[in-house]
Amino acid sequence: MTASDDTLALLDDYLSAAMSDVHAADFEERLFADAAEDRAPELAYLDAFFDQAQWFVMRGGFMSGATGEQIAELRKLPHVHYIHVEASTRVAAWPADTKYVVYRLDVDLRGYENIDVAIVTPAGEHRKWFRDVVYDPKDGALYGACDAPLAASTFLHEPLIARIHASRAATGTREVVAELSVERALDALGE
Amino acid sequence: MDAATLAARAMGGDRAAEARLCLRLSPAIRAFARRRLRSQDAAREFQQEVLLIFVEALRNGRVEDPARVAGFVLGICRNLALDRVRERERRGKLWELYGDSVSACDVVQPTEVTVEIMRLEDCLTELSQRARDAVWLSYGELLSHSEVSTRLGISEGNARVLRHRALHALKQCVAQPKRWEASQ
Numbered sequence: 372m373t374a375s376d377d378t379l380a381l382l383d384d385y386l387s388a389a390m391s392d393v394h395a396a397d398f399e400e401r402l403f404a405d406a407a408e409d410r411a412p413e414l415a416y417l418d419a420f421f422d423q424a425q426w427f428v429m430r431g432g433f434m435s436g437a438t439g440e441q442i443a444e445l446r447k448l449p450h451v452h453y454i455h456v457e458a459s460t461r462v463a464a465w466p467a468d469t470k471y472v473v474y475r476l477d478v479d480l481r482g483y484e485n486i487d488v489a490i491v492t493p494a495g496e497h498r499k500w501f502r503d504v505v506y507d508p509k510d511g512a513l514y515g516a517c518d519a520p521l522a523a524s525t526f527l528h529e530p531l532i533a534r535i536h537a538s539r540a541a542t543g544t545r546e547v548v549a550e551l552s553v554e555r556a557l558d559a560l561g562e
Numbered sequence: 563m564d565a566a567t568l569a570a571r572a573m574g575g576d577r578a579a580e581a582r583l584c585l586r587l588s589p590a591i592r593a594f595a596r597r598r599l600r601s602q603d604a605a606r607e608f609q610q611e612v613l614l615i616f617v618e619a620l621r622n623g624r625v626e627d628p629a630r631v632a633g634f635v636l637g638i639c640r641n642l643a644l645d646r647v648r649e650r651e652r653r654g655k656l657w658e659l660y661g662d663s664v665s666a667c668d669v670v671q672p673t674e675v676t677v678e679i680m681r682l683e684d685c686l687t688e689l690s691q692r693a694r695d696a697v698w699l700s701y702g703e704l705l706s707h708s709e710v711s712t713r714l715g716i717s718e719g720n721a722r723v724l725r726h727r728a729l730h731a732l733k734q735c736v737a738q739p740k741r742w743e744a745s746q
Contacts, residue, residue: 377726379726379729379730379733380726380729380730382593383700383722383725383726383729384707384722385593385597386593386596386597386700387700387706387707387710387722387725388597388706388707389707389718389722395597399590399594399636399639400632400633400636402590402593402594403587403590403632403633403635403636404565404632404633405590406586406587406589406590406632407565407583407586407587407590407631407632407635408564408565408586408632409586411589411590413733414589414590414593415589416733417593417729418588418589418592418593419678420682420701420729420732421592421596421602421701423678423679423682424697424698424701424702425602425702426675426679427683427698427702428702428703470675498741499684499687499688500687500688501687501688502687502688502689502690503689503690503691503692504691505691517683518675518679518680518683519675520675520680521675521680521683521684521742524741524742524743525742528742
């Protein structure tokens, strides 16, 4: 992964100053030569990544492992929509000018660790993982936030189940702690 | 088209060739600046200054060896980095002369969420919390390598490997169209 011909790793070393100035001087020669010849896809990726990361800076971070307090603060802002996800939740469409959707998954994960959330369809088809999720230690609930278009695809596109896998901190036993189902309310379909 | 040809054409007055060269070299110039400067604004200002000098050199035929145009621009970067105390007035004059040409190469900060940002947001959720933190501290908070390892409470070597793996995973993940894009 970090072999000397791994350009992405070298670029990261260069940018983070993990690379010494002596090596950086050589690396810069290659960096500029490759860029001039339009053969630097890793540089283009990392350059775009920098700017995309600044979007999250404006938004306040990646918002993984959000707390209830952080979500409460976000809810005070304009164009933010809140969803409370319980065991079985019907989500209505939010206002068209919503920029940001914040949510609380109604679980208590205190006493658990290594928490992953699998998103599956009711038929059992896997959609995605949320890895290594962090709960709010005050109430054990999971809080999160994402941009409205992405939230729409999660909450409004098709019925989904959030299956929460975690290990008991005391025994290490791995188990499915909770399953929360979400589907689009009829009013969201305009029916 | 190779860089030498572009440089030769640019010096012959081909503005499109000049613009392509600037666009190609801009990510490298930004990387050079980001290694040395903490803030995004400072890096952007550095990039603009390098490009202003480069465009001026092209238009005055001062790139002696077009085949070495990448090294020429790297030289501008190094000279500027050595000479941080520079005349603001000169920059203002150059900006008046060549500002329109250079501004096309600027980074455009998105004002609305883009598909690329949503893909990144989606992919970030599949990383471990520690990997997300490593990426965030490095590319969001722009902390140095040693500061990141200190904040994470791990060795510099471990922080480095963690970040490399996360960047590779994200690069692979964001390259794949997501299921939700079909519903956009």
